Amino acid sequence: MLRLPESHRHLFRTPFGTLVPDIADLADEIQGRRIYTVGDIVTGNVLSMGIIPDVAVVDGHTMRSPCGRTPEGFPTVFHAKNPPGTITGMLVEALKNAVASPPALVVVEGEEDLAVIPLVLVAPEGVWILYGQPCRGVVVREIDEKARKTAKSLLECFIEESGE
Numbered sequence: 001m002l003r004l005p006e007s008h009r010h011l012f013r014t015p016f017g018t019l020v021p022d023i024a025d026l027a028d029e030i031q032g033r034r035i036y037t038v039g040d041i042v043t044g045n046v047l048s049m050g051i052i053p054d055v056a057v058v059d060g061h062t063m064r065s066p067c068g069r070t071p072e073g074f075p076t077v078f079h080a081k082n083p084p085g086t087i088t089g090m091l092v093e094a095l096k097n098a099v100a101s102p103p104a105l106v107v108v109e110g111e112e113d114l115a116v117i118p119l120v121l122v123a124p125e126g127v128w129i130l131y132g133q134p135c136r137g138v139v140v141r142e143i144d145e146k147a148r149k150t151a152k153s154l155l156e157c158f159i160e161e162s163g164e
Contacts, residue, residue: 004086023137035128037053037056039113053130057098078094078097083111086161126144128140
């Protein structure tokens with residue numbers, strides 16, 4: 001399991017892509033595009049547009065408060081445990097399986113906030129990943145070599161721990 005030390009958490013407050021204040025502004029651009037969503041609110045908003053993400057990652061919470069029910073419309077569902085502030089092998093495996101079986105939902109027991117990083121590393125070139133930036137909007141990141149390089153450098157901030 002990889003754990004993000006408190007001393008490095010500030011690095012993850014900067015959007016890892018383009019910040020868009022309102023997801024509705026993306027409605028035309030995401031139609032027909034391969035998209036992955038991370039977060040219950042972003043996933044719910046995309047589903048309410050009539051779009052089923054190729055991969056959606058949720059934990060049943062928004063800003064640490066319960067936010068409702070599990071999204072429907074996904075033929076394949078994977079489950080993973082992932083404590084707050086970590087990236088577990090179980091999460092990475094669930095993300096890989098979801099990417100290989102779209103459309104798929106990954107339901108995280110714990111916290112999905114850091115799932116964007118391994119998702120960038122396993123996503124195919126050209127996919128857009130959308131995730132929420134609390135109180136600011138939605139972040140859009142197209143997968144390319146630069147995105148992967150940034151994700152790898154962010155992973156270097158983590159420390160390896162046993163405990164999966």
